[in-house]
Amino acid sequence: MRTVEVSDALQEYLDKLVPKRDAVLARMEEEAHREGIPIVDPHEGQLLYLLVKIAGAKRILELGTATGYSGIWLLRATDGGTLTSYEMDPERARRARANFAEAGFGDKALVLEENAKDGLEKLDARFDVCFIDLLNSFRSEDITKRVVELCLERLDGGALLMADNALRQGEVLKPTNQQARNVAFYNEFVAKHPRLESVVIPIRDGLSVARVKD
Secondary structure: OOOOOOOHHHHHHHHHOOOOOOHHHHHHHHHHHHHOOOOOHHHHHHHHHHHHHHHOOOEEEEEOOOOOHHHHHHHHOOOOOEEEEEOOOHHHHHHHHHHHHHOOOOOOEEEEOOOHHHHHHHOOOOEEEEEEOOOOOOOOHHHHHHHHHHHHOOEEEEEEEEEEOOOHHHHHHOOOOHHHHHHHHHHHHHHHOOOEEEEEEOOOOOEEEEEEOO
16 A cells, blocks of 8 residues: 655645634744744644543643643643643743643643653652653653653553654664664554553654553
């Protein structure tokens, strides 16, 4: 079967099928593209929203807040749920809090300015969804593995474990740098984990989606 290559024109077509964003998300998209802030973009944002909605999730854990774009998509899918998110950059954390407040989630989003691994080791909470947006930032495969284990310790059966940048622009085929090795390790670790059933969706730079077995 021939694989359809997603050209710029085809991606534009797909993006036009995503519901029009409100003023908050539209502004954040413009700021991110202008300033080079990494965000999931609307097509993937809508997918995250649908997955969380289908799962009926209420408690979201996010590693890598940036300015809160993906967090808003995730929160909107929970119908009154909560988000706990880690962001080490103080300025981005400040902007994220402001964006959450403007989107009506000021009392629902907790942005913690801390290293995600260190923070998770102290966090005593349960979650229905974990979204990892830091695969490109971990210093080693050992840290990547530890973070996944910490996330799984806080997820019950039926919960979702998701990670962005699961393809790293194809570098996972022949990883030659630490970031690519982290991503390749994550994909294999999740695929073979006895508690998980998973798939990598080739949307944008790849979205890994795994469900914790009951």
